[in-house]
Amino acid sequence: MKWMEELDGLNSVFLAVLFSFTFQGANCELVVSPAGPTVVNTLAGSTVTLAVSFSGAPDPVVAWIKENIPVGTWTIKSNSPPDIAKNSRDVLTIEKDGSLTFINVPLNFTGNYTVELTKSGLEKASTTFTLKIFENIQTVTLSTQPDVAKEGTERLTLNYSMRQGVVEQQIWYFNDRELKNNLHYLVEERSLVILRPNRSDIGRYTVLLSNPFSSVTAHKDVTVHYGPDEPIIVAQPAKPFHVAGDSLSLSCHAEGLPQPTVMWDFGGEILSDTLKGVLNLTNVMTSQGGVYTCTLLNELTEERREKAVTVSIFERPLGSPMCSVLSVNNVMLQYLCSWMRGTPQAQLSFPGLSNTSSGAGSFSLTVTASANFNKKTIICMADHPIEQNKCNITTSSPLEFIPAIRTTVDLDGKIVVTIHCISEASPEAVVSWFRGSEPVTSGTFYQISSNTTQLKIRDYNISNFLLQNYTCTCRNPLGSQIGQIQLQGPSISDSSLFPNKDGTVITLTWEVPPTSVVTGFDIQMKGPDLLNKNGNATHIKDSSNGFRTIQQKPGSARSTDIFVLDPNLTYRFRVIPKARMTDGEPSKVHRIGPGLSGPAIAGIAAGIPCSILFLLLLGGLIYLVVYCHRKKSHQTRYPVSRAVEKAKASQPDITPHNLMAGGLKSLPDYNRLQQTLSERSVSLPTFVPPPPVRVATTV
Structure with missing residues (x-):
């Protein structure tokens, strides 16, 4: 039919226009490049421009970004002013060609700036600048940390300070010799570190500070103090131990500048009866036996050293007796008891095992194991001339346990x-x-x-x-x-999902059977992409309508947090246990979100215009059928003769009334209206309604 051919022609034109818009700009390429140097030096308070030029598309969108933070956006030739970050509006402006200008630029605007140009249908173009902002260097001074340089310390640091300025380069000198990083010197930001300083580091240190706009030097004379050196202790007379009533002297000395002072300590008490580091002990008693500590102090550097000497005068053993038990060939029990040091050594015995065996200092006794020793306590008696002591040990068989x-x-x-x-x-x-x-x-x-x-x-x-x-x-x-x-394969026994009150963050938890071999977990999600902190969707590579891995957790993990979610969309989550490259059965799927998912809503939105178009086409088709049918129904009808009408009246009329499309009846038959009552006594035909027409809308 002609109208169908016209409809096919319109469809061809529509498809041609659609393909034209789809592939428009396929051969274009957006290009942006610096219109000047990419590294720009300037003084604080001046005006400077990061100039760019672009080609490939008219009126692109320009976005300037500092260290991954947007600072300004604008569409070229747009009537709206550029959108500048709130804290930068007094400094930044975007020029008509997309360049970024800094007005009275402060120091804190130093950094890397990236310009990104975008245009619908084209790939993004970008280039990066480095802006360095300086101040003139003024009033530089040097100081040391610590204030007093000491030999043997971990480090000595020379720091510089200045009233104002930005330093681009610092050079250090020692007695006019330039210093480089090595095992002894370390140049750090705003300082020089001397590692393990010594006497040879005494001298003049100089620092040279410079930037593209100024240069300043400063000096510092450093003196390194040392000592005391390792103390030397001499006991007279030299004996392994002393008996009560003996006399002895202890002397202590060491080199240092200035000469260190000497102090003796015994049992936490400072001994005052010393002369030039010599401690005299006369008519000693057993209570004077023990550790004597010599402390040497450099009063200028506050550096101190300590050295101790033990004086034995029939002293008791240290601490308390120690008891233990060992297995011998898994059939014998070896009991041990010790109370070390002391003069004389303590006598040790196990009365519960033997009345005849004993030992000095350290003693052991082996017996055959039997059920009588299970949970039995054995006591070790320790006898010393000064003190009696004891310890005990309880033996027991292995208790029940769970691997x-x-x-x-x-x-x-x-x-x-x-x-x-x-x-x-x-x-x-x-x-x-x-x-x-x-x-x-x-x-x-x-x-x-x-x-x-x-x-x-x-x-x-x-x-x-x-x-x-x-x-x-x-x-x-x-x-x-x-x-x-x-052992069993990777598996998950239980899992749960807990959202926060806003529905933007969830905590996913899971449990693993105690005998399951698990080395890690894949956290998988099904649904739209997650949002970043700015509220934009974060695209995940290889995302699809199925589950995709968004996190990987070690085998020790039992929970994870997932954010940022859109509370108006539907997400599904599950956990896959893994044993290296082998995946176990996934956990149950946890759903969060409203009733309809994002793709379903999008499908409905896309289906509405398609449904409207389908209804319009169907209505046009019905109108055409009705029009053709009406044209046939309006043909001229003439009255027939009375004889013929009577002949027809003798036959029952079984033809139903025709209904026209749109619910209109055909014109009445005037010849039948002229019949007598007897001639029209046949039963009226039954009205049969046309079958209903169903219209389906695909969503």
Whole structure:
């Protein structure tokens, strides 16, 4: 039909216009370049311009950014003024060609500035400038830290200060010799550091400060003080120990400038009866035995050194007796007792084990283990001429325990599963390991710790860890305990999602079965991109309508925070447990957001104009059908003869009334109106409505 051919022609024109707009500008390229130097030096308070030129498209959008922070935007030739950051409006302005001008520029505007030009349909173009703002250098002084230079300290620092100025270069000199960074000198910002200063560092230090607009020098004379050196202590007479009633002297001295003073300390008390560092002790008693400390002080540098000497005069052992128990061949118990030092040594014994055995200083006694020793306390008696003391030890068989596992990945990329079996016992339990019924020994695949409490399993393939029963037996001479564990693949036992009150941040938590081998987690999301801090969508590479990984967490993690979410959109989250490259079953999917997701809303919005267009086309088609039908119904009808009408009346009229489109009936038959009542006594035809027309809208 002709109208359908015209409709096809209009569709062709529409598609041609659409393709023309789609590919317009495909061969254009937006280019921006500096119209001057990219490194610009200027004095504070002056006016300077970062000049640019561009080509490739008219009236692009210009955005100036300082250190990733936008400071101004403007569309070339736009009637609206440039949008300048609030804290920069008194300084910055964007020129008609997109250049950035600084008016009475302050020092804090030093930095890197990037200009980005954008135009719809074209790739972004950008270039970067470095702006350095200086002040003239004035009134420079040098100081040292600390104030007094001391030999042997970690460092001596010369700092410079100035009334004003910005320094671009500093050069340090020692006695007119330029200093460079080495093991002894370190040039830092605003300072020179002398590492481990000594006597040879005494002299004049000079600093030269400069920038493109000024240059200044300053000097400082430095003196390094030293001492005291290592103290020397001499005891007269020299004996390993002294007996009560003896007399002795202790002398202490050391080199230093100025000469250090000497002070003796005994038991935290300063001894005043000394002369030039010599301490005289006469008619000593046992209570005077112990540690004597000599302290030498340089009163100028406040540097001090200490050295101690022990004077033994029948002193008691230090501290208290110590008791312990060891396993011998896993069938014997070895009890140990010690109370070291002291003169004479203490006598030690275990009365509960033997009435005849004893030892001096350190003593041990071995007995055969039996059930009678389980949870039995044994006492060690310590006898000394000055004091009697004791200690005790309680033996016990291993207690019940639960094996624990920890999963990591080593430097070779292997999965490392560490099984811990620790049971409280005295003496300490020895652990033996089995896989199934076979004993486990250290090798490439298995490693047992030196104390046998840990078993490390190393492999690349997670399948080699699974479906294996591991048994650890903790044993000492008094008994044993067994623990079993069967490793399982990466899995998550439970997970939860907790949003904040605004719906912009969520906390995702999860739990892992205690025997699951997990080295990490992938946090996955389905839905629109997350927002950045400025409220813009953060595009994630390879994003799709399915789940995508947005975070990766180590195997020890059990929660994570995700932000920033749009509370008006719908997101779905899940956690994938991983054992190196093997993924476990994902956690349940957690949904947050309103009823309709962002894509669904977008689909509805896109479907509305399509539905309207479809209804318009359908209405035009119905109108055309009605028009053709009406044209046929309006043909001229003539009255028929009475005889013919009577002949027709003898037959029942079974033809239904025709309804025209739009609900209009056809014109009445005037020949039938002239019939008699008997001739029109046939039953009226039944009205059959036309079938309904359904219109479907696809969303």
